[in-house]
Amino acid sequence: MKTLVIVSHPTVEESGSQQFLIQSITSPPLEQVTLHVIEQAYPDGQIDVKKEQQLLKDHDRILFQFPFYWYSSPPLLKQWQDEVLTEHFAFGYRGNKLKGKEFGLILSVGIAEKEYQSGGQEGYSMSELTKPYQALARKTQMTYLKPLVIYQFAYLSEQAKMEVLVKYQQYLTLAKPDSLKSREEWIKKELNAIDYETLPVENASFVIEQVIELLEDNRMELDELRMHIDNFHD
Known part of the structure; x- marks a missing residue:
């Protein structure tokens, strides 16, 4: 695009x-x-x-x-x-x-x-x-x-x-x-593209990996919540 x-x-x-x-x-x-x-x-x-x-x-x-x-x-x-x-x-x-x-x-x-x-x-x-x-x-x-x-x-x-x-x-x-999932994927992509060695923070790679894992966990929780809501409407 x-x-x-x-x-x-x-x-x-x-x-x-x-x-x-x-x-x-x-x-x-x-x-x-x-x-x-x-x-x-x-x-x-x-x-x-x-x-x-x-x-x-x-x-x-x-x-x-x-x-x-x-x-x-x-x-x-x-x-x-x-x-x-x-x-x-x-x-x-x-x-x-x-x-x-x-x-x-x-x-x-x-x-x-x-x-x-x-x-x-x-x-x-x-x-x-x-x-x-x-x-x-x-x-x-x-x-x-x-x-x-x-x-x-x-x-x-x-x-x-x-x-x-x-x-x-x-x-x-x-x-x-406007999509939350698209925005999350964008953040993960940007985080994965970071050169860890250029960051002033000790253990930067570990911190970034934790952030990505947190994003993925939150996405799973949101997907489960949406599934329950859909079942409720059915």
């Missing part, structure tokens, strides 16, 4: 959250992931429509990554949508070039998650506020993925930021990013 991450931010070089995410997939580069910062690609705002459409055709998962300003995207990404997602390409007669692809959002917001609900400061859920993008996916016959929303990045602890990093890389690379 090839993933295209379309980043939009008017001052991306100055954004702590965007630089954190970008560096996590460029140093070292993630395989099968293309990073595309449109403000850097088109500083004059003159979008190469054919080039952008070819990029879309060349990838299987299309992700918009941007700060959620006034319940929408930065202006260049909106311009990009207007100019690139044209009739006969993305929709309409023979406009099926995006059919079957996946579409998702990676949003950074400056307000706490609890405020995005009825009675909260914002008054609406994130699912409600992203309806236009859900409609975009439906119009272009793409499968809409549950968004990855990063709340108040600047206030996160280092551990919380690392958790965001893991979720981000999984969102970009996992075939089923």
Whole structure:
């Protein structure tokens, strides 16, 4: 699976959250992931429509990554949508070039998650506020993925930021990013790929093996619980 991450931010070089995410997939580069910062690609705002459409055709998962300003995207990404997602390409007669692809959002917001609900400061859920993008996916016959929303990045602890990093890389690379089993397999794969000798922790290989064993034990318990629930429903 090839993933295209379309980043939009008017001052991306100055954004702590965007630089954190970008560096996590460029140093070292993630395989099968293309990073595309449109403000850097088109500083004059003159979008190469054919080039952008070819990029879309060349990838299987299309992700918009941007700060959620006034319940929408930065202006260049909106311009990009207007100019690139044209009739006969993305929709309409023979406009099926995006059919079957996946579409998702990676949003950074400056307000706490609890405020995005009825009675909260914002008054609406994130699912409600992203309806236009859900409609975009439906119009272009793409499968809409549950968004990855990063709340108040600047206030996160280092551990919380690392958790965001893991979720981000999984969102970009996992075939089923919402699946608990897929996420567990991803973690096991990453742990198995670690060069133990480079770790400063004594007996690092033993510790990592214990973590993998714990993940597998928990998976067995969850599978057994699901089986009992299914039997109960039967």
